[in-house]
Amino acid sequence: MRYLLDTNILSELIRKRPNPHLLERLRSKSSRSLFTSCICVTELRYGSALRKDFELFWSKIEEEILSRVNILEFGVNESVIAGDLLASLQKRGRSVGMEDVLIASTALSHNCAMITGNVRHFLDMEGLTVENWLDPPR
Numbered sequence: 001m002r003y004l005l006d007t008n009i010l011s012e013l014i015r016k017r018p019n020p021h022l023l024e025r026l027r028s029k030s031s032r033s034l035f036t037s038c039i040c041v042t043e044l045r046y047g048s049a050l051r052k053d054f055e056l057f058w059s060k061i062e063e064e065i066l067s068r069v070n071i072l073e074f075g076v077n078e079s080v081i082a083g084d085l086l087a088s089l090q091k092r093g094r095s096v097g098m099e100d101v102l103i104a105s106t107a108l109s110h111n112c113a114m115i116t117g118n119v120r121h122f123l124d125m126e127g128l129t130v131e132n133w134l135d136p137p138r
Contacts, residue, residue, distance in 0.1 A: 003029065004072070004107040005036045006116035007043040009133065010065050014057075025133040035070045037106040039099055072106050081105035085125055094124050104128050 012018050026034070044065075048058040082105035089096055100121045107114045113129040114122050122130045 002033050002035060002110065002112040003115050003131075004103070004110070004112035005034060005040070005069060006103060006114065006118065007040040008117045009115050010036060010040060010044060010061075010069075011047070012117070012134065013065050014061060019134050021136050022133045025137070031068060032070070034068070035072050035110065035112055036066075037072050037103045038074050039102045039106065041066065041071060043099060072110055074102060074106060078102070078105045078109045081108050088126055089124060092124065096121060096124070101125075 009022065012022055044061055045058065048054055048061060051057050082101050085101050085105055085108075089101075100118075104114060104122055104125045106112075108125075108128055113131055115131050115133050116122060117132055117134045119130050119132050122128055
């Protein structure tokens, strides 16, 4: 199985005391199975750039997080999937943030389960497997 880590999962890892359930789940997976989207990198960079300690904080993200996951690019295939997701959601009267659609389309394009703390943002996306690793395993 391959896993795409959402921005909130990556952000959790930079905390002083990261969620122990998340750490346990990550330790149980091969680093070759852990991915993120370049869209998540954009979100992390944006949040970092707003901080007073931007340079130091961004360096920490690069060294401690981004260097340990595979970063998936966003291309034509992901764009086509995103367009289909948006149309499907709109037909069902659902509104979702564009970033979440782009991240989900990357997960779908690369056959990854979506790992997020914001499960409700992704539940209505057809074909997407969604897991919350912040909660204890059942």
